[in-house]
Amino acid sequence: MLRYVITGAPGTGKTSILEALAHIGDVVAEPARELIAEHRYATGERSLDESPELFVNRLIARSIEKFDAAQPGHRTFFDRGLPDCIAYASVFGVDTRAALAAAQARRYADRVFVAPPWEEIYTTDDMRQATYRQVVTIHNELVAVYERLDYELVELPRESVAERAKLVASMSMHPSTSG
Numbered sequence: 001m002l003r004y005v006i007t008g009a010p011g012t013g014k015t016s017i018l019e020a021l022a023h024i025g026d027v028v029a030e031p032a033r034e035l036i037a038e039h040r041y042a043t044g045e046r047s048l049d050e051s052p053e054l055f056v057n058r059l060i061a062r063s064i065e066k067f068d069a070a071q072p073g074h075r076t077f078f079d080r081g082l083p084d085c086i087a088y089a090s091v092f093g094v095d096t097r098a099a100l101a102a103a104q105a106r107r108y109a110d111r112v113f114v115a116p117p118w119e120e121i122y123t124t125d126d127m128r129q130a131t132y133r134q135v136v137t138i139h140n141e142l143v144a145v146y147e148r149l150d151y152e153l154v155e156l157p158r159e160s161v162a163e164r165a166k167l168v169a170s171m172s173m174h175p176s177t178s179g
Contacts, residue, residue: 008115
């Protein structure tokens with residue numbers, strides 16, 4: 001299977017890039033935003049911040065579901081991967097063992113695309129409340145986790161969505177060794 005991850009801190013343009021890639025492969029939405037929206041609908045509360053361990057556990061479970069649902073033989077682009085769960089657990093001060101076990105059991109393509117922090121495009125919204133400084137911290141943790149898991153990181157340039165999507169498309173034409 002051709003499972004490619006586009007990772008990066010919040011507000012770095014991942015979703016826009018994925019929308020631009022939808023014509024060449026399957027696109028899997030970010031599980032964290034789904035979970036926050038579901039929580040808000042069910043409880044009326046804005047976030048899951050009051051229970052980071054519960055949030056991380058739900059994030060792992062949802063990420064596993066999405067990984068397992070990828071269609072064989074289809075190029076699939078994920079808005080975040082299981083290694084992101086490790087990074088978020090670490091940032092939230094939650095035990096990372098469950099996320100690590102899940103990430104080791106389910107591997108994506110070796111090549112992972114990283115959208116770096118980009119202050120000029122960063123905005124908050126009703127689900128994204130992190131400060132830009134927090135975004136940089138999350139980015140650094142994400143990079144460290146993917147490197148520890150021996151993924152080949154490709155940093156996306158701070159260019160237009162079309163240029164970033166073109167780079168991802170061209171570099172995912174020829175699969176790397178895993179996923």
